[in-house]
Amino acid sequence: MLRKVQTLVLASIAAVSAMTFIACDDEIDQSSRYTFKGELISTYLENNPEQFSNFTAILRQAKIGKDAERSGSILKTLSTYGSYTCFAPTNEAVEAYLQEQYEKSQQGERTGIDSPYLEDLSDSMALEIAKNHIIERGYKTTDINEGAFPMNTMNRRFTTVEFIPNEQGRVYPVLNNSAKIIEQDLEKENGYVQVVDAVLNPSNKLLHELIGSQEGFSLFNEAIMATKLDTLLAKYHLQYIENGVVTEYDGTMDAKEVFGIALDSEASASPYPKEYKQKYTVLIEPDELFHSKGINNINDLVAFAEKWYGTAAKGDYTNPENALYKFIAYHIIDRQLLYSSSTGPGGFIMENYENENYNSKVNLNQNFDSYEYYETMLPYTMIKVTKPYTNDQLKKEIVINYAQDGGTRIINPEMQEHINVIVERSGTTKKKYPSLADFDQNALNGIIHTIDRIIVHNEDEIAGNIFNERIRIDLSAAFPELTNNGVRWDLSTPGIVVVTYIPPTFCKGLEVLNTDTEIFYFRPHATGLGSYANYQGDEFIVEGKYDFRYRLPHVPEGVYEIRFGYPRGYYRGVCQFYVDGKIAGIPVDLRWKVEPKADEAVGWVSYDGLNDDEIKQQDQAMRNRGFMKGPASIVLEADNEGTMRDSEQSIRKIVGTYRLNKGDHWMRFKDVSENSTGVMKQFDQDYIELVPTGVINNPLKPEDIY
Numbered sequence: 001m002l003r004k005v006q007t008l009v010l011a012s013i014a015a016v017s018a019m020t021f022i023a024c025d026d027e028i029d030q031s032s033r034y035t036f037k038g039e040l041i042s043t044y045l046e047n048n049p050e051q052f053s054n055f056t057a058i059l060r061q062a063k064i065g066k067d068a069e070r071s072g073s074i075l076k077t078l079s080t081y082g083s084y085t086c087f088a089p090t091n092e093a094v095e096a097y098l099q100e101q102y103e104k105s106q107q108g109e110r111t112g113i114d115s116p117y118l119e120d121l122s123d124s125m126a127l128e129i130a131k132n133h134i135i136e137r138g139y140k141t142t143d144i145n146e147g148a149f150p151m152n153t154m155n156r157r158f159t160t161v162e163f164i165p166n167e168q169g170r171v172y173p174v175l176n177n178s179a180k181i182i183e184q185d186l187e188k189e190n191g192y193v194q195v196v197d198a199v200l201n202p203s204n205k206l207l208h209e210l211i212g213s214q215e216g217f218s219l220f221n222e223a224i225m226a227t228k229l230d231t232l233l234a235k236y237h238l239q240y241i242e243n244g245v246v247t248e249y250d251g252t253m254d255a256k257e258v259f260g261i262a263l264d265s266e267a268s269a270s271p272y273p274k275e276y277k278q279k280y281t282v283l284i285e286p287d288e289l290f291h292s293k294g295i296n297n298i299n300d301l302v303a304f305a306e307k308w309y310g311t312a313a314k315g316d317y318t319n320p321e322n323a324l325y326k327f328i329a330y331h332i333i334d335r336q337l338l339y340s341s342s343t344g345p346g347g348f349i350m351e352n353y354e355n356e357n358y359n360s361k362v363n364l365n366q367n368f369d370s371y372e373y374y375e376t377m378l379p380y381t382m383i384k385v386t387k388p389y390t391n392d393q394l395k396k397e398i399v400i401n402y403a404q405d406g407g408t409r410i411i412n413p414e415m416q417e418h419i420n421v422i423v424e425r426s427g428t429t430k431k432k433y434p435s436l437a438d439f440d441q442n443a444l445n446g447i448i449h450t451i452d453r454i455i456v457h458n459e460d461e462i463a464g465n466i467f468n469e470r471i472r473i474d475l476s477a478a479f480p481e482l483t484n485n486g487v488r489w490d491l492s493t494p495g496i497v498v499v500t501y502i503p504p505t506f507c508k509g510l511e512v513l514n515t516d517t518e519i520f521y522f523r524p525h526a527t528g529l530g531s532y533a534n535y536q537g538d539e540f541i542v543e544g545k546y547d548f549r550y551r552l553p554h555v556p557e558g559v560y561e562i563r564f565g566y567p568r569g570y571y572r573g574v575c576q577f578y579v580d581g582k583i584a585g586i587p588v589d590l591r592w593k594v595e596p597k598a599d600e601a602v603g604w605v606s607y608d609g610l611n612d613d614e615i616k617q618q619d620q621a622m623r624n625r626g627f628m629k630g631p632a633s634i635v636l637e638a639d640n641e642g643t644m645r646d647s648e649q650s651i652r653k654i655v656g657t658y659r660l661n662k663g664d665h666w667m668r669f670k671d672v673s674e675n676s677t678g679v680m681k682q683f684d685q686d687y688i689e690l691v692p693t694g695v696i697n698n699p700l701k702p703e704d705i706y
Contacts, residue, residue, distance in 0.1 A: 062130035147340025216435030568592030
């Protein structure tokens with residue numbers, strides 16, 4: 001099945017190669033040009049000089065390509081075959097931008113613009129500006145949910161979008177917190193023009209620089225500098241080390257060579273990550289919020305932090321044991337998270353995600369809360385992020401550390417103001433805080449979100465309340481590299497099932513233990529009772545005589561039942577599980593309808609016609625065998641309301657019960673199938689569950705089927 005999908009991928013890539021050639025090689029393929037009957041984006045801009053003459057001049061000056069004879073302008077690109085989104089700033093917008101950037105340069109800021117006149121603009125800056133305004137796929141604003149456009153611009157930067165009403169109540173899309181789309185969805189022969197009232201200028205600052213430039217973050221910034229966590233927030237390009245040689249992988253290198261992909265392997269024919277970057281999300285309390293709680297200077301903040309994190313390494317702010325260090329580290333998440341996943345890679349949770357085969361509004365039943373778990377830079381801690389659809393007051397919000405019982409349960413009364421923390425939309429931030437009227441959240445290596453409460457980590461509250469539940473984590477959420485480098489929930493390639501090869505050293509929490517292990521990520525795709533049965537539509541497929549392991553997410557210390565969620569299939573093979581290097585039970589045959597004993601061992605039966613007591617008995621009988629059905633909250637077929645619980649393929653294997661102390665814990669998976677020569681085997685994992693035993697054994701509130 002994987003090979004068939006990969007063949008489809010390669011065929012589709014070949015079919016659209018003319019469209020993608022410019023993006024890959026930065027050269028104009030003149031053969032891709034043809035005669036259009038309608039108006040092109042380029043001719044539309046040229047035919048309206050009273051509105052776009054300045055922008056047209058920039059596009060004409062912006063040359064791309066390494067070969068001087070074949071190089072052309074981006075304006076010529078917009079007259080070629082393909083589909084584009086062009087954010088077209090008006091003449092007034094370009095003039096205002098040049099004047100503003102010139103004034104900043106006169107004040108010592110590096111803007112690259114030393115004159116307010118268009119004729120003085122350098123070729124490099126023309127190219128920079130032009131690339132920020134072109135996406136190599138056509139989008140209407142009606143295709144976009146709040147969050148960001150699914151594909152990056154030609155400059156490899158995302159474009160955020162919010163829908164904000166003006167004083168008359170008319171709603172406009174606002175891009176990057178600054179540019180309003182004043183004329184929407186002008187359809188042309190080769191894409192769409194979106195007319196904007198300001199030049200898009202995503203910051204080239206790193207996160208610590210961007211935070212430091214915002215007047216309203218002065219106290220948080222002072223704490224970052226005192227703890228020297230600014231050095232962490234300066235990371236961007238990751239380094240690949242082999243045989244003592246350090247290389248910065250920036251996407252222009254041949255990944256097959258960098259990551260040691262064998263040229264004759266299945267992986268060599270698959271798409272693979274084109275970038276290898278580190279990005280972060282920083283949650284920040286603005287100065288006004290601190291002041292409202294009596295925190296007016298760094299000494300007040302230190303005293304507040306010591307109340308929650310203790311006085312170890314007092315005064316030594318760079319020490320990871322210091323309270324101020326811990327306070328700031330808990331605000332930093334190990335990946336870039338946009339407000340919404342309508343962008344593809346990078347949403348806090350999966351919402352408004354839709355491709356040709358998968359729709360999160362259908363598949364992730366909104367009669368239940370949606371959630372995700374992310375590790376922070378405070379060692380061995382996580383936050384929980386929730387879209388609480390079941391809470392009428394909060395169902396439209398992104399909430400961090402949402403409490404049990406609909407947000408009402410509190411263990412420590414002093415934590416009342418430090419849980420149920422709302423992530424604020426950027427438009428809300430600019431309106432709410434006068435000092436952040438020019439709020440810019442998009443750094444080169446991550447994103448800033450303001451929050452409405454001061455967030456702290458309290459072990460008792462986290463373990464006894466927030467995380468005192470069945471913790472279900474999609475496997476793709478376990479590896480920040482997939483989010484940071486455009487792999488998870490990819491939406492960049494339409495119309496096909498995208499399969500991305502994951503090089504063996506790409507994810508730091510994933511270790512390949514033999515050379516015959518090849519790992520692939522399937523982006524969300526069509527689900528069904530008799531076909532794919534996946535939690536968030538995506539899955540990991542491992543081919544070969546595999547042997548690999550990954551680090552479990554850092555949950556609070558305690559005793560957990562570990563469950564492995566997977567879809568059974570014809571080629572799954574036999575796996576031996578290990579936890580922390582020790583064998584976990586007997587080998588498990590993961591196949592379906594191939595080996596009768598494997599089907600019998602699982603004990604799956606249909607519940608059609610059974611009453612509630614009989615269903616409970618069957619569930620218990622299946623648990624006694626070490627298996628569970630899939631969750632009933634995940635819809636596979638909307639027409640008949642079929643869920644993962646109704647699917648014969650969707651299975652949870654109970655690996656065992658383990659005490660997870662503070663530190664790293666690893667699960668290992670080894671193929672122990674016999675007679676495997678020449679037989680394709682695929683190990684498949686969808687999600688993992690870490691369930692406190694108190695949740696399972698609670699007689700007053702038994703674990704539900706969802």
